Amino acid sequence: MFRILAPLVLIATLFANPVNGGEGDIAQVGQKAPNITSIASDGSRINSDDYKGKPILVVFFAIWCGGCVDELPKIERDFYQKYKDSGLIVICVGRGHSYTELTQFKRNKGFNFTIIEDPRRKVYSQYADAYIPRCYLIGKDGTIKHTTTGTDSYDFDQLKRKTAEELSSH
Numbered sequence: 404m405f406r407i408l409a410p411l412v413l414i415a416t417l418f419a420n421p422v423n424g425g426e427g428d429i430a431q432v433g434q435k436a437p438n439i440t441s442i443a444s445d446g447s448r449i450n451s452d453d454y455k456g457k458p459i460l461v462v463f464f465a466i467w468c469g470g471c472v473d474e475l476p477k478i479e480r481d482f483y484q485k486y487k488d489s490g491l492i493v494i495c496v497g498r499g500h501s502y503t504e505l506t507q508f509k510r511n512k513g514f515n516f517t518i519i520e521d522p523r524r525k526v527y528s529q530y531a532d533a534y535i536p537r538c539y540l541i542g543k544d545g546t547i548k549h550t551t552t553g554t555d556s557y558d559f560d561q562l563k564r565k566t567a568e569e570l571s572s573h
Contacts, residue, residue, distance in 0.1 A: 427533035437529035
């Protein structure tokens with residue numbers, strides 16, 4: 404009986420989704436979010452610690468990733484434009500991209516949110532080890548409140564709901 408159950412338990416463990424986060428997450432829901440420092444596409448230096456007390460939506464993407472490019476207009480509309488006056492900070496991280504590439508990309512797409520470079524994946528590697536697009540909602544208290552991976556509409560709706568809840572919390 405043990406010979407049958409042991410492999411089944413091992414397989415179930417390997418394929419189970421973690422409770423707090425998605426596949427590839429290093430930073431987990433409930434943990435303090437790693438600090439983000441980089442150069443933005445407008446040339447300014449970004450340090451996420453400067454936004455203490457404000458919720459932050461961190462979005463990891465690549466300009467060659469079709470799902471990422473499809474998701475970014477939704478980030479602009481459903482998060483940046485909708486909540487910029489309510490205190491939400493949106494930081495999109497160009498995984499594997501330089502300042503020059505991202506400046507042109509942002510201008511061509513007409514995005515208004517902050518885009519930062521991450522040419523050596525230094526920022527990305529603090530949060531995840533696989534998969535994009537990937538979003539992390541960081542609460543006013545600096546902890547990760549919610550994560551999404553991929554472009555699933557249900558997950559995206561959950562992210563919108565969690566963001567609204569975080570903005571309305573005191």
